[in-house]
Amino acid sequence: MSFGYRVLGFGSAESGATFATHNVEYLVVAGGGGSGGTVSGGGGAGGYLTASGYSINGVNTITVGGGGATGGTADTGDDSVFSTITSDGGGKGGGFQAGGGNGGSGGGTGGRTNALTGGSATSGQGNDGGDSAANANALAGGCGGGGAGAVGGPNRQPANDTNFKAGGHGGAGLASSITGSSVTRAGGGGGGIDQAAEGGNGGSGGGGAGHGSNTTKAAGTANTGGGGGGAGTGNTSGTAGGSGVVILKIADADYSGTTTGSPTVDTSSVDNYTILIYNASGTYTTAET
Numbered sequence: 001m002s003f004g005y006r007v008l009g010f011g012s013a014e015s016g017a018t019f020a021t022h023n024v025e026y027l028v029v030a031g032g033g034g035s036g037g038t039v040s041g042g043g044g045a046g047g048y049l050t051a052s053g054y055s056i057n058g059v060n061t062i063t064v065g066g067g068g069a070t071g072g073t074a075d076t077g078d079d080s081v082f083s084t085i086t087s088d089g090g091g092k093g094g095g096f097q098a099g100g101g102n103g104g105s106g107g108g109t110g111g112r113t114n115a116l117t118g119g120s121a122t123s124g125q126g127n128d129g130g131d132s133a134a135n136a137n138a139l140a141g142g143c144g145g146g147g148a149g150a151v152g153g154p155n156r157q158p159a160n161d162t163n164f165k166a167g168g169h170g171g172a173g174l175a176s177s178i179t180g181s182s183v184t185r186a187g188g189g190g191g192g193i194d195q196a197a198e199g200g201n202g203g204s205g206g207g208g209a210g211h212g213s214n215t216t217k218a219a220g221t222a223n224t225g226g227g228g229g230g231a232g233t234g235n236t237s238g239t240a241g242g243s244g245v246v247i248l249k250i251a252d253a254d255y256s257g258t259t260t261g262s263p264t265v266d267t268s269s270v271d272n273y274t275i276l277i278y279n280a281s282g283t284y285t286t287a288e289t
Contacts, residue, residue: 017288018288018289019057019058019285019286019287019288019289020057020254020256020286020287020288020289021055021056021057021286022055022056022250022251022254022286023052023053023054023055023056023251023254024052024054024056024248024249024250024254025050025051025052025053025054025178025248025249026049026050026051026054026082026085026178026246026247026248026249027048027049027050027176027178027185027245027246027247028047028048028049028050028080028081028082028085028086028087028244028246029046029047029048029049029080029087029148029185029186029224029225029244029245029246030046030047030048030065030077030078030079030080030087030088030089030090030103030104030225030244031046031064031065031066031067031068031077031078031079031080031089031090031225031241031242031243031244032044032045032046032067032068032077032089032090032145032186032188032189032206032207032220032224032225032226032227032228032241032242032244033045033046033067033068033074033075033076033077033089033090033091033092033093033101033103033105033107033145033189033227033228033241034067034068034069034070034074034075034076034077034092034093034227034228034238034239034240034241035070035074035092035093035107035142035145035189035192035208035210035217035227035228035229035230035231035238035239036070036074036092036093036094036095036096036098036110036230036231036237036238037070037095037096037231037235037236037237037238038095038096038110038231038232038233038234038235038236039095039096039110039111039139039141039142039192039193039194039230039231039232039233040074040093040094040095040096040110040111040142040191040192040230040231040238041093041094041100041107041108041109041110041111041118041129041130041132041142041143041144041145041152041168041189041191041192041230042093042107042108042129042130042142042143042144042145042152042167042168042170042188042189042190042191042192042200042202042207042208042210042227042228042229042230043068043074043077043090043091043092043093043107043108043145043188043189043208043220043227043228043229043238043239043241044077044090044091044092044093044100044101044103044104044105044106044107044108044119044121044126044129044145044146044147044152044188044189044227045090045104045105045126045145045146045147045148045170045171045173045186045187045188045203045205045206045207045220045225045226045227046065046067046077046080046087046088046089046090046103046104046105046126046186046225046226046241046242046244047079047080047086047087047088047089047090047103047104047105047122047125047126047148047186047225048087048104048105048125048126048148048173048174048185048186048225049085049087049124049125050176050178052249054083054085056083056284056286057286058285058286059283059284059285060082060083060283060284060285060286061081061082061083061283062081062082062246062261062278062281062282062283062284063079063080063081063082063246063281064080064223064243064244064245064246064278064279064280064281065077065078065079065080065087065089065225065243065244066078066243066244067219067220067222067225067228067240067241067242067243067244068089068090068092068228068240068241069240070228070237070238070239070240074092074093074095074101074107074228074238075092076089076090076091076092076101076103077089077090077103077104077225077241077244078244080225080244080245080246081246082246082248087104087125087225087244088103088104088122088125089103089104089241090103090104090105090107090126090145090146090188090225090227090241091103091104091105091106091107091119091120091121091129091145091146092107092119093107093108093110093129093142093145093189093191093227093228093230093238094107094108094109094110094116094118094119094129094142095110095238096110096111096112097110097111097112097116098110098116099116099117099118099119100117100118100119100129100130100143100145100152101119101129102119102120102121102122103119103121103122103126104121104122104125104126104148104186104225105121105125105126105127105128105129105145105146105147105148105152105171105186105188105227106118106119106120106121106126106127106128106129106145106146106152107119107129107145107146107152107227108129108130108142108143108144108145108146108152108153108168108170108188108189108191108200108230109129109130109131109132109142109143110132110142110230111132111139111140111141111142111155111165111191111192111193112132112139112140114132115131115132115133116131116132116143117131118130118131118132118143118146118151118152119145119146121146125148126146126147126148126186127146127147127148127149127150127151127152127171127188128146128151128152129143129144129145129146129151129152129171129188130143130144130145130146130151130152130153130154130155130168130171130191131143131154132154132155132165132168133154133155133165139164139165139193139194139233140155140164140165141155141156141164141165141166141167141168141191141192141193141194141197141198141199141200141210141212141230142155142167142168142191142192142193142200142210142230142231143155143167143168143191143200144167144168144169144170144171144188144189144190144191144200144203144207144210145170145171145188145189145190145203145207145227145228146171146188146227147170147171147172147173147174147186147187147188147203147204147205147207147227148171148172148173148174148185148186148187148205148225149171149172149173149174149186149203149205150171150172150188150203151171152168152169152170152171152188152191152203153168153169153170153171153191153200154168155167155168155191155193155200156168156198156200158197158198163196163197164193164194164196164197165193165197166193166197166198166199166200166212167190167191167192167193167197167198167199167200167210167211167212167230168190168191168200168210169190169191169200169201169202169203170187170188170189170190170191170200170201170202170203170207170208170210170226170227170229171187171188171203171207172184172187172188172203172204172205173185173186173187173188173203173204173205173206173207173224173225173226174186174205175205176247178247178249178275179247179249179266179269179270179275179277180266180269180270180275181269184204184205184206185205185206185224185225185226185245186205186206186224186225186226187202187203187204187205187206187207187220187224187226187227188202188203188207188226188227189202189203189207189208189209189210189220189226189227189228189229189230189239189241190202190203190207190208190209190210190215190229190230191210191230192210192211192212192217192229192230192231192232192235192238193210193211193212193230193232193233194212194232194233195211195212195213195232195233196213197212197213198212198213198214198215199211199212199213199214199215199217199229199230199232200212200215200229200230201215202218202220202226202227202229203226203227205224205225205226206220206221206224206225206226206242207220207221207226207227207229208220208221208226208227208228208229208239208242209229210229210230210231210232211229211230211231211232211235212232215229217229217230217231217232217235217238217239218239219239219240219241219242220239220240220241220242221242222242222243222279223242223243223244223245223279224242224245225241225242225243225244225245226241226242227241227242228240228241228242243279245277245278245279246277246278247275247276247277247278248275248276248278248284249270249273249274249275250273250274250275250276251272251273251274252267252272252273252274253272254286254287255274256284256285256286256287256288258284258285258286258287259276259282259283259284259285260282260283261278261280261281261282261283262280262282263276263277263278263279263282263284264276264277264279
């Protein structure tokens with residue numbers, strides 16, 4: 001058997017070459033959603049897909065999705081792709097008086113005195129964004145974006161403050177030990193509110209905190225797929241979602257060494273396996289036969 005290290009042209013293997021087929025374990029996390037301006041909901045986490053025993057052959061394209069941008073309105077995160085596996089970008093957090101966007105996990109609703117509905121998650125990839133409750137007294141904060149492990153939180157009524165509903169907390173992410181250590185990714189962003197009330201905490205796994213008296217708005221963490229934290233009163237823009245990641249776990253006996261995109265190559269954390277961590281797009285090619 002010849003272990004081919006050639007990838008010619010535009011990422012395509014040499015014409016006429018044949019390749020080995022083998023199984024891998026993967027984790028594919030998409031980019032998190034951004035949040036809008038002025039009392040916005042948190043962005044939803046990027047879609048989260050993982051499985052073992054997935055069969056590959058030849059050149060396998062890897063796309064790492066960017067986090068959703070932000071401005072006066074927010075953007076959905078970008079999809080991440082490995083071979084035929086696609087994780088959907090996280091839904092955008094709703095701006096003032098707007099519901100959350102749909103995505104891998106849904107974005108939380110923006111603040112309003114009336115009830116609103118959070119964004120819907122892609123089945124099997126995440127959870128819905130938080131729904132807002134009505135608040136007869138004054139402004140209600142934005143709700144939390146959904147995370148891979150839990151729905152986004154609704155806006156909250158603090159025990160010591162009847163004038164505001166505080167920002168909702170972002171939904172928790174999910175932990176994976178594909179790299180040999182347990183790491184949580186794909187947390188939802190927290191909802192924003194006026195400086196006189198509490199912002200929502202970002203969900204574990206890279207979700208950004210929402211703006212409030214206790215927190216400063218924060219973007220989703222890079223390469224976790226975390227949702228962006230919501231903006232507060234007077235903030236004309238929210239925050240961006242965190243970029244995604246693609247991780248492959250390949251038996252040492254099968255690993256070809258043929259990659260593009262400069263992934264991190266870890267040969268020591270898991271006995272008998274090579275771990276490839278793609279923080280940017282690239283390819284992995286199985287060995288030539």
